[in-house]
Amino acid sequence: MSLITAPLLTGTLIAAVVPPSSAPVSTAAAAAQTVPVPACGKDAAGWSLTSTRPDPTVGQHPYIANGYLGHRVPALGTGYQGSDEPSGWPLYTPRYDGAFAAGLYAHNSRTDADRQAVAALPTWTGLEAGLGPGTLSHYRQTLFMACGVIRTSYTWTGKDGRATDLSYEVLADRSDVHTGAVRLRLTPRWDGDATVTDRIDGRGARRVTAAGVSASGRTTTVSFRADGTRTPGTVASTLVTGTGVHATTDQRSASGLSAAHALTFPVRSGTTYEIAKHIGIDSTPERASGASRRAAARGWQTVHGANAAAWAKLWASGITVPGQPDLQAWVRSAQYGLFTNSRAGSADSLAPTGLTSDNYAGEIFWDAETWMFPGLLATSPELAKSVVDYRYRTRAAAAVNAEKLGFKGLFFPWTSGSKGDNWAECHSWNPPHCIMQTHLQGDISLAVWQYYLATGDGKWLKERGWPLLKGIADYWTSRVTANDDRSYSIKLVAGPDEYSNGVTDGVYTNAVAATALRNAAHAATLLDTEAPARWTEIADRLRIPYDTKAGVFEQYAGYKGSLIKQADTVLLLYPLDWKMTKAQASRTLAYYAQRTDPAGPAMTDSVHAVASASIGSPGCATYTYLQRAIRPYVRGDFDLFSEAKGDKAGADDALAGHPAMDFLTGKGGFLQTFTHGLTGMRLQEDGVRLDPMLPPQLPRGVTLHGLRWQGRTYSVAIGPKTTRVTLTQGAPFTLHTPQGDRRLTTTIELPTRRPDLTATGNTARCRPATATSEQPGLYAAAAVDGDPATTWSPESTAKTATLTVDLGPGARDKAKITPDWETRPTSFTATQNGRYVHLTVHGPAVLRELEVSRGA
CATH class of the missing domain: 1.50.10.10 (Glycosyltransferase)
Incomplete structure (x- = not known):
């Protein structure tokens, strides 16, 4: 059985992790893996991205940010994770799940002449359940793009056989940018004592020097100065416990840029316990702790709601690509x-x-x-x-x-x-x-x-x-x-x-x-x-x-x-x-x-x-x-x-x-x-220039809503034949179009340019094309797009590859098939089977264009 190995952290649950596929999954757990619970009211396709297997690649972990604070979130949803993955010029240091603040720079002795680089804060998402080594199952990590929340949930089974369900949610509050929050919902399948530790982790810090740690009530602060620039900063965390959490011990520890606040409390099997931490980050301990306590006083639900509302205002603008789930997710x-x-x-x-x-x-x-x-x-x-x-x-x-x-x-x-x-x-x-x-x-x-x-x-x-x-x-x-x-x-x-x-x-x-x-x-x-x-x-x-x-x-x-x-x-x-x-x-x-x-x-x-x-x-x-x-x-x-x-x-x-x-x-x-x-959109002093076009591979069109120009808001819905431009807010304004100037007062229609419909002698032009092999960026569609500057090429490891073009239901046999090679293969065959044309190549090949002319 293969294991995914994560770093062993003192007092935390991270250890050797069994891939979720190796553990038996109950019906309820299986359903939970395929139907995400909405975090912010948007559960449609393209609004959330999910992993059902912990990704050991730090560079591919998701992140939350609000324009001031940013944090890469580890696979297990909390804390710090380093790696041996190298990063590039000019630092050449290993990648890590770091925390950053906008505008915080330090000097860096690893670079020539000690030039500036961004400083990294002590990581602040640590909220650890001290469950010891074990195995992980029922894993799910979801980034809810609609509200900037990452939820990570799984079942942790210790070596003693005790199972615990854990769910972490992390956000950087868009409504109060100096604050962030982490919520842990812990459901033990056993009776006994649980320990949860609020950790500010100095291992994630880069190019900063410790400037003191303090604690007051449930608030802990870690202060620092950026190297060289001497810019001061503080990370503050306030721990908030939910109903049923009655601490029997309360312990603190600190060293350098790290601080921990651990609570131990009795738990009963099947009961869910909630603990949250509210982060404040600012230039002084007073400002940071004030922000942290302010957020803690509001509580998780209020903070989450305000953050979601702030995100909703941003998403009043967006791009929809119906019928294209991958493209839609990539756009979002x-x-x-x-x-x-x-x-x-x-x-x-x-x-x-x-x-x-x-x-x-x-x-x-x-x-x-x-x-x-x-x-x-x-x-x-x-x-x-x-x-x-x-x-x-x-x-x-x-x-x-x-x-x-x-x-x-x-x-x-x-x-x-x-x-x-x-x-x-x-x-x-x-x-x-x-x-x-x-x-x-x-x-x-x-x-x-x-x-x-x-x-x-x-x-x-x-x-x-x-x-x-x-x-x-x-x-x-x-x-x-x-x-x-x-x-x-x-x-x-x-x-x-x-x-x-x-x-x-x-x-x-x-x-x-x-x-x-x-x-x-x-x-x-x-x-x-x-x-x-x-x-x-x-x-x-x-x-x-x-x-x-x-x-x-x-x-x-x-x-x-x-x-x-x-x-x-x-x-x-x-x-x-x-x-x-x-x-x-x-x-x-x-x-x-x-x-x-x-x-x-x-x-x-x-x-x-x-x-x-x-x-x-x-x-x-x-x-x-x-x-x-x-x-x-x-x-x-x-x-x-x-x-x-x-x-x-x-x-x-x-x-x-x-x-x-x-x-x-x-x-x-x-x-x-x-x-x-x-859209063909270009900004002008006296209006907006539009010249919409649509490729045939997007048959249901593209809509851009929430576009802005000089106090107006408008949308552009590009369809296969016409484009509807609608003024949704503000005074009328001028659209400059190839057909002449138009005054946008409510909605107007423009013709959609369709270069694919320009008649040519190539019946394969812009028809659906697939290939058994293609290099990244050298896709099958390039062979029939009408542009010799774009090419199709199979993977270098493919000894044989076939390009297939669908000419449509009206196609007849006896078409003339002419490949335009940039790199001619060792050999090739070109055949037609009704509506389908097949080009099979043997050896390395680069095809500029496949021309199919009508047969006799």
Whole structure:
């Protein structure tokens, strides 16, 4: 019999765990495993994610967060769990189920020059039933995304044969963000004494130093200071017992960053006992203990209800994909990831894995502005605001950075922490991305402008947006180099493609710089402020490399078609909406999609999907890219998002390895395939541009509700033929559509674009396709989507594989079958059996397109 082994913790129940399938399951227990009890009123498919087997992989454990506090929850529902699983650059430390607070950074001696990394708190979910070693059965762990609650339940049978039913629920209170709560419901199948321990566990702490422990009544506090920054903090826990819990002993212990409060009480078989702990986390013991006691006074039910109500307001916006259970769950998981890691009123931005881990040292990258911000902004501008307000908060350091580098204006670090100091916080010096990934300045400026377009908040634009727009525009004027032909270049840059460093005139860098200069000039007009004429002059004369022979934008001056790590030039298509013809856009997308490293990071295909939707070439490549943007990266029962398909995010990146998880960058990109791809939504000052389209693989359509623009709320229901746009709150506004401007007062209908219905000679085009083998991202549907830049390829281990295409009931035999190979197999056979076409390959193969023409 195989065992799942978990660490042995003193005084707790964690020991060798028998897989639940090995234990006999009663009828009631079996029913409980398949029918989850609603935690917050939403029990429909796609609202909860469940595991029925403890997952030993720490990186795939679920988490709760409220935008200020975050905690990865172990498989057994409580406490701390470490591992030997390595994490990646720049820390390279083992993964663990950690607890984090937004904006809490420390210096880290493990990194070069002792640069900043996010600090980890003592873990605070520990509420341990001291049952000793035993076996586990009837296991179920559920993440209720509707209210941010994780419930873990199982039966623990000790070596003495005594069985105990345990149920843990954990939340980070969205209605009171400095608090969290844990509830344990314990049902013994025996009489005797039980001991439950409230534990604040210092083993989960990273980069903090103990600053004292105190206890008063049922409240325990553990204080600390972050290393280097000396930022103070305290974790406080107040223990609350339910009816029937009468403690006979009450013991406390403490050491360093750990503290425990144990209660022993008599129990009777079949009786359920409830114990809860309420957490407060803040900068001082007084504030933390006050928050903890405040929550304890409210009690679990009130706290749970208020948290659920706060979550319900967030979920007033969402995306529904009828008939697509996997896709629906992935969409909700993506929204959950962004919601949990952001909050209104914050000036802390979103790290690539948010408050779920210390991957990427918990620092802030362009990921926030380019990949997470737009999806949040579409539905929750009050949450998205934290991304741009973080840059406003760190602008003083940005001014110092620019001055030290010899430039004007503002220069934000490629990776930043508490203040935005390029030399104390940025980790990327080999190669020196800290100074060469300068497109970040344009990314920030674009996000600032997008926030203004989304909200119309002129006061914010004047007080916070303008200092950023102006400072970044001033930076670009000092960063460019004048050429003899009166054009301008930007030299020594690294574009988003991190395989290309020290190049001249990176096309995305130059385009986003020009966009920043133009937006700043326009903002000056709105604010009745005179903008330097040089801003527009430089914007109009910046070189935008273009390969006239290939008919595509050139990634940088002298680019020769080498492998690229991730989306770069295609960012001109989206989010920049750079002016070009559809033919240029189509060629540029195809050219760079084929040159992108298949092992590159997860967000690239989301941009491909949005760009494909906008171009609308005949076929259904948008769906292929959409699938490629999510399917290869989903991990575990809780639909976490991996940064990479395999073990590295970039085959040629020496620093890559041990991908980040939960990769919110990828989740944010995936959401944009819906918010900006299928809808065609683009924000404008005087309205919203919509150009909806739908791939045939989503026959029941897609609905986005709770979309926001300048105080209005509206929904977009994309159907196979028409799209209904409904104003649900606020004043009428203008929709800009390909058919002309429309005034949205109640509901209007727009035609849904269907590129798959464009007639071609290929009867296999966009028909259902399956394969006996396919590599991640190289799916069967790619063989019939009409786009030669997407491909189907079997797994490398498959000696033989068959692609099957369903031509439909009206198909006849004698069709001509023509494969377009990128890599021709050793041999292949192509046959037709009525409505089905079968292509069987022997040996390695990469198929661009399968063309089936009508027979005689």
